[in-house]
Amino acid sequence: SQKIEQNSEALNIQEGKTATLTCNYTNYSPAYLQWYRQDPGRGPVFLLLIRENEKEKRKERLKVTFDTTLKQSLFHITASQPADSATYLCALDATNAGKSTFGDGTTLTVKP
Amino acid sequence: DVKVTQSSRYLVKRTGEKVFLECVQDMDHENMFWYRQDPGLGLRLIYFSYDVKMKEKGDIPEGYSVSREKKERFSLILESASTNQTSMYLCASRRSLAGITGELFFGEGSRLTVL
Numbered sequence: 695s696q697k698i699e700q701n702s703e704a705l706n707i708q709e710g711k712t713a714t715l716t717c718n719y720t721n722y723s724p725a726y727l728q729w730y731r732q733d734p735g736r737g738p739v740f741l742l743l744i745r746e747n748e749k750e751k752r753k754e755r756l757k758v759t760f761d762t763t764l765k766q767s768l769f770h771i772t773a774s775q776p777a778d779s780a781t782y783l784c785a786l787d788a789t790n791a792g793k794s795t796f797g798d799g800t801t802l803t804v805k806p
Numbered sequence: 807d808v809k810v811t812q813s814s815r816y817l818v819k820r821t822g823e824k825v826f827l828e829c830v831q832d833m834d835h836e837n838m839f840w841y842r843q844d845p846g847l848g849l850r851l852i853y854f855s856y857d858v859k860m861k862e863k864g865d866i867p868e869g870y871s872v873s874r875e876k877k878e879r880f881s882l883i884l885e886s887a888s889t890n891q892t893s894m895y896l897c898a899s900r901r902s903l904a905g906i907t908g909e910l911f912f913g914e915g916s917r918l919t920v921l
Contacts, residue, residue: 737912
């Protein structure tokens with residue numbers, strides 16, 4: 695069956711370090727993969743989208759990689775700040791599916 | 807900025823009541839979605855719609871129905887609310903251009919409690 699797994703429910707790191715979050719999937723042929731940020735009690739907010747033929751995407755302190763051989767995406771936040779504390783969700787869109795399927799999310803806490 | 811507005815942030819209903827959750831987007835998006843979010847289960851797709859009067863079942867449609875009479879509005883209906891439908895409901899929309907889709911824009915969510 696199709697499955698999307700994010701590496702852990704919670705990740706705690708020190709301010710200034712790089713946070714790395716993992717999204718693994720099985721039994722998908724993804725057209726593209728997205729990362730969202732969600733704060734408590736709020737709706738998710740889009741961060742980055744990477745297509746199946748792209749290896750890496752960057753936006754300010756954020757970097758996403760996509761390895762379709764390993765069936766994995768890595769999401770990096772460099773020089774992390776306490777304001778980066780939130781839950782991060784990955785979402786897959788399979789080819790011609792027309793819908794996004796989400797992982798359970800990883801809650802990141804950046805300590806000062 | 808794209809705005810997706812959900813009619814109620816918090817609702818409390820009784821078992822057996824009919825519940826309407828309304829969602830309106832202001833950017834002329836073709837695609838609209840209803841998800842529910844529960845601790846440990848993530849976001850699960852209930853229904854989605856490609857265009858006016860079109861609807862598709864998601865992964866957990868049982869106990870729900872939807873209506874899309876106008877492009878900007880997508881309603882989720884619980885015909886007879888049950889306690890296991892207590893959840894956070896999230897509406898989302900996105901543009902679809904020649905089959906190419908992209909980022910989702912979410913509303914702030916409607917937290918429904920069924921007693």
